[in-house]
Amino acid sequence: MSGGGPPTLEVLVERLGQLPGIGRRSAERLAFWLLRASSDEALGLAEAIRAVKEDLVSCRICGHLGESDLCSICTDERRDAGLILVVEEIKDLVRFEAAGLHRGVYHVLGGAMDPLSGVGPEHLGIDGLIRRCRDPKNNLRAEPVREVVLGLNPTLDGDTTALHLAAQMEPFGVQVTRLARGLPSGGTLEQASVSVLADAMDERRPLGGGTA
């Protein structure tokens, strides 16, 4: 494009080019596709973007997003409100939900502590988590929190945050666990980095008699 198209189209190409992983050529390709697409398809996308920015609100308990100030997970009575999985970002929550691996509820921190960049605990949703653990009245259906699973990224920032959270939880008699580390299932030893191998050695488990 670069000056070849009408300004309205140029603006769209520029906007599309701001998306992550979309270069100039891809942005042009998408813009021409939208130009030729049915109005339903193109305007439906525009409306979906608007709705995500304007209709979604943060859940006042867990920080997830939903159509009201209590998200669909927190309002689901079948979920175990005494078991909280703490994640950095909503996308991590969504990944766990898609995998169907967690029957409890969540707490979204909105990131991880990063002291070098000046991101301290006060910038994250840690206070809300502590309130839920300290007093059942602050938790869903006034249920006491039995266990907090730290589902943070296995990175320096994630570990820093996990240690901080574990220290904060200590007075409340809540069991704090973190996700296991080791070899990624389906990978090979050859591909594993030294730190993955070290985790796998550190957290090795007995291979029991009858459970082969």
Add this chain to the structure above:
Amino acid sequence: MSGGGPPTLEVLVERLGQLPGIGRRSAERLAFWLLRASSDEALGLAEAIRAVKEDLVSCRICGHLGESDLCSICTDERRDAGLILVVEEIKDLVRFEAAGLHRGVYHVLGGAMDPLSGVGPEHLGIDGLIRRCRDPKNNLRAEPVREVVLGLNPTLDGDTTALHLAAQMEPFGVQVTRLARGLPSGGTLEQASVSVLADAMDERRPLGGGTA
């Protein structure tokens, strides 16, 4: 995602996944980016999509798109209205404009003839082109058309269309040319297909004494 996110977000992922070359994982990545983007960035994209679908109109002379019913190229008095470059699609026009290779005007057909799929000359903007060539009154600034350059794709459909157009133009005494074919500059003989080599042989040119 697959059921993990709030419905509003799911809709956006589905809409993004309809874009060409955007798979499910990319659509999720883009949706989360839009979720975290500033309102200006995200709503600006939504608005740009809407504007392209609702504010752009076809130029009544050449079929290009613009903000009014005469496009910015047709209304540019510095362009040579006697020299028309015929292209299949607007994106081809935009490519020529970006390259700055054409000082005349355009005619956009909206595709190429494809007899096997039932796309005949009546489905393309051929009548408008003939009107412009037949009578200067139908052309920009009532200027007679001296030359029509056929800038169609070097494909079976493009060639079919080119032959049809050349036959239609014959009565009007307009010079009809087509783009040259041969080896793509920067490529190698090794990569060239048989038909490219055949074109390159057929259209070989004398390498003149003084012009080296």
